[in-house]
Amino acid sequence: MTEHHVFDMPITEAQARALRVGDTVTLEKTLYGIRDATLIAMFDRGRATRFDLKGHAVIHTAPNVRKVDPRPGNSCGYEPLCIGTTTSMRMERFTKPLMEKNGVRLIIGKGGMGPATLEAFKEFGGAYLAVVGGAAALETTWIPEIEDVDMDDLHPESLWKFQIKGFGPLLVTMDSHGGSLHAQVNAEAAARRAAVLASIGSA
Numbered sequence: 001m002t003e004h005h006v007f008d009m010p011i012t013e014a015q016a017r018a019l020r021v022g023d024t025v026t027l028e029k030t031l032y033g034i035r036d037a038t039l040i041a042m043f044d045r046g047r048a049t050r051f052d053l054k055g056h057a058v059i060h061t062a063p064n065v066r067k068v069d070p071r072p073g074n075s076c077g078y079e080p081l082c083i084g085t086t087t088s089m090r091m092e093r094f095t096k097p098l099m100e101k102n103g104v105r106l107i108i109g110k111g112g113m114g115p116a117t118l119e120a121f122k123e124f125g126g127a128y129l130a131v132v133g134g135a136a137a138l139e140t141t142w143i144p145e146i147e148d149v150d151m152d153d154l155h156p157e158s159l160w161k162f163q164i165k166g167f168g169p170l171l172v173t174m175d176s177h178g179g180s181l182h183a184q185v186n187a188e189a190a191a192r193r194a195a196v197l198a199s200i201g202s203a
Helices: 013-017 036-043 089-102 115-124 136-141 181-199
Strands: 004-008 024-034 057-060 064-067 078-082 106-109 127-130 145-150 159-174
Touching: 024 106, 036 089, 078 136, 078 145, 089 106, 089 115, 115 127, 115 159, 159 181
Parallel strands: 004 024, 024 057, 057 106, 106 127
Antiparallel strands: 024 159, 064 078, 127 159, 145 159
């Protein structure tokens, strides 16, 4: 039986391990935006962030933002225009160090990730939360404010700190128990393809 979870971020390892494929999640308070250039800077070039990511969720994004004068409610000088989600798989090799070194618990993206990510979730306690592609306009309504930004020389692939409200529901498609909806779908598609090829004598 699936469950819906509402998390005031950050969360504990136990909360992350309670998630199962098919559950849904809504996040509150804080979310961090990260992407290829940020991850390369952190783990290939040894660059540290001043943000404490322990227990938090990261979303694979390079947001479309507008530069504004810092003011109350917008102290970092940026406001969100459109914050979408990019395909996650190409960032597969960074899941383990993100969890091991920075304490990240949840990854949000589209398209899912692979076996290395699944192993990291098992080892450290984490989950992948999927966003449907093309939902950027909706996602942006869940982010009332950009609270802070680090590594902004990498803009727009900076490390973003978003204030969020009702971010979700998101679907758990990979969990810490070895469950992966993406692997399941791929296996089913491969089996159907094999059956079709066999039926026409092309197996």
